[in-house]
Amino acid sequence: MDIIGIIIAGLFSQNFVLVQFLGICPFLGVSKKIDNAVGMGLAVTFVMVITCLVTYPLYQYVLVPLGLDYLQIIVFILVIASLVQMLEMILKKFMPGLYSAMGIYLPLVTTNCAIMGVAKIITDATVYTNIGTAVMYGLFSGLGFTLAIVLLAGMREKLDKLNLPKALRGFPITLIVACFMAMAFSVFSLVKF
Amino acid sequence: MLNILSFFEETATTIDWGKVGISVAIAGGIALVLGLLIIGISRLCQVKEDPRINEVNDLLAGANCGACGYAGCAGFAKALVEGKADISACGQTSKANVIEIGNILGISVSGNTEETIAVVACAGGNLCADKYQYQGYGNCVSQQLLAGGKKACETGCMGAGSCVDVCPYTAIEVRDGYAHVDPDLCRSCGLCIQTCPKSLIKRVPKSAKVYVACSTNCRGKDVMNKCKAGCISCGICEKNCPTGAIHLVNNVPIIDYSKCTNCGLCLEKCPRKIIRYVHPDKQ
Structure with missing residues (x-):
């Protein structure tokens, strides 16, 4: 898979939220305001890159040679959660600006299924043949998540001002909007590279 | 009942205990290394927080209404201690507590304390x-x-x-x-x-x-x-x-x-x- 294919896959055709339906809970939970959505999206992107950077070599050079590939999920949970915890502490000490922008979202992201999903995809799929492509996929999947959550947040801010039937206000209309977004994004999965 | 027992006996003989040992050792080893790393980093990267933040937070009304413009009373307490916020932005904290907060922060709040x-x-x-x-x-x-x-x-x-x-x-x-x-x-x-x-x-x-x-x-x-x-x-x-x-x-x-x-x-x-x-x- 070439680089453009990975970019398109991460952003559109294999968009984590709208095509693979992973990471739905922050998608609905943190999309009330655009500011919060951007913070959450950046935190997810950051953790996804770290995840790919660590889990890919761990799986290829430790678990597979030892024949322990069935341990991948439990080891990934351990490694991702502790790494994010460490990074949070390092950020708090050395980059307080960045920490205040996405610090509160980091603990929410650690055990998210989108993160586990990206780790599982880069280790299982045969197209990611080296760590470079794996990290690229993580980066653009995170950006695809950011794109989806910011788009939804923008629409929800507008929806708050509409005179909707009472039964549709709040989450029902959000789910309907998310459904239409998913239908629109599913068209991208027809694109082949 | 007998069936279940025999099932356990059969599976017990097929378990590869060596493999279980390796799995536990690898998972446990990774957990141990990561745990030690977390302890080390938390020692290295300890951020000293002003103890006054907690004292001020305890004296605030604690309603977390957000009317002061900060994310709850804890955020307001932090801003107060840093001198970024004005205590009069909170209308709910009682007069006695406002004076107490003034004493902690070493500022005069007499002009703003009227309810x-x-x-x-x-x-x-x-x-x-x-x-x-x-x-x-x-x-x-x-x-x-x-x-x-x-x-x-x-x-x-x-x-x-x-x-x-x-x-x-x-x-x-x-x-x-x-x-x-x-x-x-x-x-x-x-x-x-x-x-x-x-x-x-x-x-x-x-x-x-x-x-x-x-x-x-x-x-x-x-x-x-x-x-x-x-x-x-x-x-x-x-x-x-x-x-x-x-x-x-x-x-x-x-x-x-x-x-x-x-x-x-x-x-x-x-x-x-x-x-x-x-x-x-x-x-």
């Missing part, structure tokens, strides 16, 4: 003319987007109740087409003040007797055309005030509560009855 309540500086409502009929979502904030709301008066309460929605103490209700604050329930948190798109809600001292229930800045003649309740800038209150506490500013009386003696003369003399009691039930 306040909110009043709605408009009494137009149904007496004020509409410039169009609004048929949208029933909320002042959305109505304001359409040519500044339906009221003919620029500073007229639309009565659609955005303030009622945000009030955590159910102290506001809309009667006769405009909002009323119940002085017994109001705790001066300030959420309605931030929400009102026309900025009609203001704070007055809790001890005050009267307030001006109009915010117009139009001339008397223009008010006469639009509103049967609004202030017509006649200046009778200003002339009759024995202590000079009332002055007309931009065509509307402003009461200086530091000079007001609560005599109530302005309220009696006002021809439009637009100066009103803050606590109508107690009169």
Whole structure:
């Protein structure tokens, strides 16, 4: 898979939220305001890159040679959660600006299924043949998540001002909007590279 | 029962204990290394927090209403200690605790400690003319987007109740087409003040007797055309005030509560009855 294919896959055709339906809970939970959505999206992107950077070599050079590939999920949970915890502490000490922008979202992201999903995809799929492509996929999947959550947040801010039937206000209309977004994004999965 | 037992016996013989050992060792080893790393980093990267932040946080009201503009009382406490926020932004913390916080932070808070309540500086409502009929979502904030709301008066309460929605103490209700604050329930948190798109809600001292229930800045003649309740800038209150506490500013009386003696003369003399009691039930 070439680089453009990975970019398109991460952003559109294999968009984590709208095509693979992973990471739905922050998608609905943190999309009330655009500011919060951007913070959450950046935190997810950051953790996804770290995840790919660590889990890919761990799986290829430790678990597979030892024949322990069935341990991948439990080891990934351990490694991702502790790494994010460490990074949070390092950020708090050395980059307080960045920490205040996405610090509160980091603990929410650690055990998210989108993160586990990206780790599982880069280790299982045969197209990611080296760590470079794996990290690229993580980066653009995170950006695809950011794109989806910011788009939804923008629409929800507008929806708050509409005179909707009472039964549709709040989450029902959000789910309907998310459904239409998913239908629109599913068209991208027809694109082949 | 026998079947289950035999199942366990069969599986027990097929378990590869060596493999289990390796799995446990690898998972446990990774967990141990990561745990040690976390301990090490938390020692290295310890951020010293000001102990005063916790003390101030304990003294704040703890309602986490967010009216001060920070994410809850903890955020406000942090901003207070850093000197970024002003304690008067919180209307809920009791007077004694505010003084205590002043002592902790080494600042003087004497000028700001008078308890306040909110009043709605408009009494137009149904007496004020509409410039169009609004048929949208029933909320002042959305109505304001359409040519500044339906009221003919620029500073007229639309009565659609955005303030009622945000009030955590159910102290506001809309009667006769405009909002009323119940002085017994109001705790001066300030959420309605931030929400009102026309900025009609203001704070007055809790001890005050009267307030001006109009915010117009139009001339008397223009008010006469639009509103049967609004202030017509006649200046009778200003002339009759024995202590000079009332002055007309931009065509509307402003009461200086530091000079007001609560005599109530302005309220009696006002021809439009637009100066009103803050606590109508107690009169």
